[in-house]
Amino acid sequence: MTLRIGCIADDFTGGTDVAAAFRRAGLRTALVFGTPDTTIALPDDCDAAVIALKSRSTPADEAVADSLAAQRWLWTKGAAQIYVKYCSTFDSTPKGNIGPVTDALMETAGSSVTLHCPASPPNGRTVYQGHLFVHDQLLSDSPLRHHPLNPMTDSALVRLLSAQTRHAVALIDWVTVREGVEAVREALVAHRHAGVRHVIADALTDDDLAVLGAAALELPVVAGAAGLAEGLGHAYPGTGPAAAEPLPRAGRAAVLAGSCSARTLEQIAQFYAAGLPSRHLDVLAAATGRDVTGEALAWYDEQDPDLPVLIYASASPEELAAVQAQLGVAEAAAQVEELLGTLASHLVERGVRRLLVAGGETSGAVTTALGVRAVLVGAEADPGVPWTYATTEAGDLALMLKSGNFGAPDLFTRALPSTAEEAT
Numbered sequence: 001m002t003l004r005i006g007c008i009a010d011d012f013t014g015g016t017d018v019a020a021a022f023r024r025a026g027l028r029t030a031l032v033f034g035t036p037d038t039t040i041a042l043p044d045d046c047d048a049a050v051i052a053l054k055s056r057s058t059p060a061d062e063a064v065a066d067s068l069a070a071q072r073w074l075w076t077k078g079a080a081q082i083y084v085k086y087c088s089t090f091d092s093t094p095k096g097n098i099g100p101v102t103d104a105l106m107e108t109a110g111s112s113v114t115l116h117c118p119a120s121p122p123n124g125r126t127v128y129q130g131h132l133f134v135h136d137q138l139l140s141d142s143p144l145r146h147h148p149l150n151p152m153t154d155s156a157l158v159r160l161l162s163a164q165t166r167h168a169v170a171l172i173d174w175v176t177v178r179e180g181v182e183a184v185r186e187a188l189v190a191h192r193h194a195g196v197r198h199v200i201a202d203a204l205t206d207d208d209l210a211v212l213g214a215a216a217l218e219l220p221v222v223a224g225a226a227g228l229a230e231g232l233g234h235a236y237p238g239t240g241p242a243a244a245e246p247l248p249r250a251g252r253a254a255v256l257a258g259s260c261s262a263r264t265l266e267q268i269a270q271f272y273a274a275g276l277p278s279r280h281l282d283v284l285a286a287a288t289g290r291d292v293t294g295e296a297l298a299w300y301d302e303q304d305p306d307l308p309v310l311i312y313a314s315a316s317p318e319e320l321a322a323v324q325a326q327l328g329v330a331e332a333a334a335q336v337e338e339l340l341g342t343l344a345s346h347l348v349e350r351g352v353r354r355l356l357v358a359g360g361e362t363s364g365a366v367t368t369a370l371g372v373r374a375v376l377v378g379a380e381a382d383p384g385v386p387w388t389y390a391t392t393e394a395g396d397l398a399l400m401l402k403s404g405n406f407g408a409p410d411l412f413t414r415a416l417p418s419t420a421e422e423a424t
């Protein structure tokens with residue numbers, strides 16, 4: 001098996017997002033969680049493999065080391081091109097990690113120029129004159145300016161990336177992108193001759209990203225969000241729509257939510273409003289030693305097995321601030337991850353076979369607890385939110401890992417219909 005493309009994603013849900021993009025482009029795609037070792041085997045006939053790391057907010061030297069290890073592994077599988085997947089809101093700080101990781105991967109690949117574009121039009125992220133927009137707002141006016149780890153207070157991508165690399169950064173503007181593949185290729189060559197290493201491109205639509213993907217096909221390293229990955233995927237010869245995999249239907253369905261993002265809170269409210277069973281986890285009580293997991297499992301055992309259930313730690317901004325003030329941010333997060341990871345293992349042991357997880361960090365905790373290292377990527381329920389298929393010690397599992405802000409408000413109820421609804 002030889003991969004057409006290998007991808008390194010800087011978080012787990014970013015990994016599912018980009019894997020879904022490759023699949024949309026017709027590539028049979030595998031997703032691996034964490035730096036792979038020799039025990040990880042890819043399914044046969046994969047065209048693309050995504051390694052999802054937790055390198056978005058780690059110290060830059062760790063992110064570089066993990067990414068280089070992932071690159072080495074992807075090379076052993078034959079990947080000729082490496083795609084660096086970061087967040088469509090360019091989540092990073094002046095210390096990194098987008099600049100240092102991309103520089104290191106380019107250096108080992110012997111590459112002198114790369115193309116970047118964080119646009120992801122289905123999720124409202126576009127780039128114009130090198131400025132990143134989130135729907136109708138500049139990134140720096142959007143809620144991302146309040147991000148707890150990397151507040152995005154600037155929208156100018158050339159300036160943001162210049163702070164993270166000692167190499168020159170420049171822009172290919174939208175007018176050039178609209179001129180087509182040859183114009184972009186020529187601009188890339190001109191920038192390379194001028195000593196520019198990182199070229200950021202404007203993109204407003206998927207068509208723009210298709211142009212960029214075709215122009216970047218020969219570059220050893222390309223970087224951006226899921227949109228450019230799809231553009232690249234479409235540019236590979238002989239790719240076409242992938243067949244949908246069947247969703248395992250036998251077994252119960254559950255949602256575990258640890259994201260406190262506005263969209264996840266809406267999805268929780270919608271699930272509750274539909275009259276479906278949901279239970280909130282008391283994080284403060286867990287921190288005092290109460291058996292919150294045991295109580296939640298006893299509650300689960302009493303529910304109608306034909307209905308999906310929701311168990312969540314997710315909290316409103318006020319509630320979150322109160323818990324964090326009492327426990328500290330790290331301890332609060334550790335409590336939540338321990339609760340949701342343990343619950344995931346117990347639920348799968350009890351027969352849950354469709355599991356939707358809301359939140360990037362939360363998804364990391366759940367996959368780790370379940371011992372899931374590699375999955376095959378299936379159909380999307382919403383843009384960037386695919387079903388994936390895993391094998392666990394307890395049996396086969398359909399797993400949906402959702403980035404906090406992704407998915408329509410009715411995602412939970414739509415993705416996990418009750419057994420009676422499915423039968424109709």
Ligand SMILES: Nc1ncnc2c1ncn2[C@@H]1O[C@H](COP(=O)(O)OP(=O)(O)O)[C@@H](O)[C@H]1O
Binds near residue numbers: 283361
């Ligand atoms: N009730 C709560 N109290 C304190 N922290 C919480 C609570 N619920 C969730 N968290 C924390 O909020 C963070 C949510 O992050 P994550 O799962 O990555 O979601 P997103 O994708 O929305 O960023 C996690 O670190 C989680 O531990």
Ligand SMILES: O=C(O)[C@@H](O)C(=O)COP(=O)(O)O
Binds near residue numbers: 013089120404
């Ligand atoms: O590119 C994107 O927007 C997503 O794939 C992503 O990385 C979102 O980040 P989290 O919400 O932290 O999962």
